[in-house]
Amino acid sequence: MSIAMTEMFQVWSGLLPLGTVLLLLVSYPFVRAIYNLYFHPLSNIPGPRTWAATRLPFIRALLRGTIVHDIQKLHRQYGPILRIAPNEVTFAQPEAWDEIFRPPQGQFLKDPIWWRRPPGKPMSLINAIEPDEHARIRKALAPGFTPRALKAQEPFIQRYVTLLADRLGETVLAEPSSRVEIDIGPWFNFATFDIFGDLGFGESFDCLQNSRFHPWIALLFNSVKAAAFISATRFYPAVEYILMKCIPPSLKKVQQDHFQQIVDKVHRRLNYEMERPDIMSHVVNDRTGHGLPIDEINITFMVLTTAGSETTATVLSGTMNYLIQHPDKLQSLVDEVRGRFASGSENDMTLDALRSLPYLNAVLSEGLRLCTPIPWVLPRLVPPGGATICGVSLPEGTPVSIQAYAMNRDPTYFHRADSFLPERWLPEASADEKSPFFGDKREAMQAFSLGVRSCMGQHLAWAEMRLILARLLWNFDFEAPEDKAKWLNWEDLRTFLLVEKRPINVGLRLRADK
CATH class of the missing domain: 1.10.1200 (Non-ribosomal Peptide Synthetase Peptidyl Carrier Protein; Chain A)
Structure with a gap:
């Protein structure tokens, strides 16, 4: 109440x-409910009456994990501007990106319902709502994510991608038939978490070394649904208050122990005597006189571990799932990679060399479109004085969001929008008026967001995706499982803030001509 x-x-x-x-x-x-339907300032916005009357249908979809699919269906029915709650509007229209994330005046700040920091917890890059606080933290971190920094970090990335290929090779050779069927998804997570562990803390999580998830990461995955549930209670403060009071001490201790592991990693990294060109080095060597307090470093690097690892692994998993189900696309990419590189060595398959492979870039762009790592861009608030978005005038304080999943699959913006067609991203597709993809609105897809809060780690993410996918395709032959019942339909996956992945079974052999 x-x-x-x-x-x-x-x-x-x-x-x-x-x-x-x-x-x-x-x-x-x-x-x-009657007020919301007939007298609310948003009563003229299209949308289902049940969602407009009360927040409950929205919460039901969130807790079921079907929210991005439900809203996609509603956008198809009601159009690109949609009222999804009594006080909230969401957009599946390309112009909304600039108008919300790069407005000419007055930032759209993050909605505290989703973004506020828990009581008693330090501020991080993610929950720094005020622009000055966000800019201060981002300024301290940004030097570690530049192309120049990535160049120095390349040996770390190469090391773990080599270890990934070695571990998969050992798995294949252990089978008498020299062919295995494995769930490739966890292996992508092993690699991306180990890479960020080394770049962030000076030590990996040893996922690849042990061929299993570190307990810290396993707990993270198990808590995703709980995070969605807690977010839902914030719409009803009394329910949230009761829930927080009901959390048993044992669970609070698990959470504290979980966080303490990151604190210990940060502490060890800060006490390194040797210089190393990782992400943390730029925070440690901040000469501006406005370095981050230790508690902000701890919580920010905990958040970055997830943001910098799970999202990249999601795109790789989804892309590989589409490739094995489209052998012609897979073969085109294999031909490009193996035709360009005489070996898969670190000296040959460099990050600079991989950037110039057009079909590799096209495949990953299509993977980003269809396997959106963050399918639903959480709400921002209309600034004081109100704003106009996509021609609709909205009062100040209105939560507004962008439905990336719905927009990326909208036939209004993409030819054969539900199909895996990397060719739409090749340079000639946008230059040739006869191309079926000439009219695609590529600007509708902004996988790393825009503006002052765009993803700092996008250069690192692209480097990891290119290198991991290219190195595996150079070393191995991939194919779909023989039993089609084991094929995964990506559209069936649920979303609890993050995508809840299921097994991505692939057939794997050492390449025949190696």
Whole structure:
């Protein structure tokens, strides 16, 4: 119950009989629903009446993990501008990217419902809502994510991609038939988490070394659904308050131990005596006099570990899933990689060399489009004075979001939008008017967002995706599982803030002509 409702109840208690007060309280949700439908400032925005009347359909979709698919269907029915809650509007229109993330004046700040930091916790890059605080933290981290920094970090990345290929090779050779069927998804996670562990903390999580998830990462995956549930309760402060009070001490200790592992890693890295060109080195050697406090370093690097690893692994998993189900596309990419490189060595297959492979870039761009690592861009708030987005005037304080999943698969913007067609990203596709992809609105896809809060790690992500995919295709022959029942339909995956992945089974052999 809100503060206003509590005060109203106290007034009613003194003036009205108890039965009347109870009747008013019971009728309040119905009165509120009528207001939302007919008198709310957003009542003219298209959308289903049930979602406009109350937040409950939205929360149901969130907890079921079907929210991006449900909203995609609603966009197809009601159009690119959609009311998905009494006070919230979402967009599946390319112009919304600039108008929300690069407005001419007045930033759209993150919605505290989703982004506020937990009580008693330090500020991080992710939950720094105020622009000055965000800029301060980003400025300290940015030097570690530049192309120049990536060049110095390349040996670290190459080391773990080599280890990934070695481990997969050992797995194949252990089978008498020299062919295995494995779930490739965890292996991508092993590699990306180990890479970020070394770049961030000076030590990997040893996932590849042990061929299994580090307990810290396993706990992270298991907590994704819980995070969605906690986010849902924030729409009802009384429910959130009760939930927080009901968390058992044992679970709080698990959370603290989880965080302490990152604190220990940061502490060890900060005490290194040798110089190493990793991400943390730029934070340690900050000469501006405005370095980050240790508690902000701890929490920010914990968040970056997830943001810099899980998202990249998601794109690689989805891309490989599409490739094995489209042998012609897979063969085209294999031909390009093996035709360009005489070996898969670190000296030959460099990050600079990989950037120039057009079909590799096209395949990964298509993977980013169809396997959006963050399918639903969480809301920002319309700034004071209101704003106009895609021609619709919205009052200040309105949460607005962008549905990347829905927009990336919208036939209005992409030819055969639900099909895996890397050719749409080749340079000639946008230059030749006869190409079926000439009219594609490529600007609709902004996998790394835009503006002052765009993803700092996009250069690192591209480097990892190119190198991991190219190195594996150079060393191994991939194919779909013989049993089609084991094929994964990416569209069936649920979303709980992150994509809940299921096994991506692939057939794997050492390349025949190696």
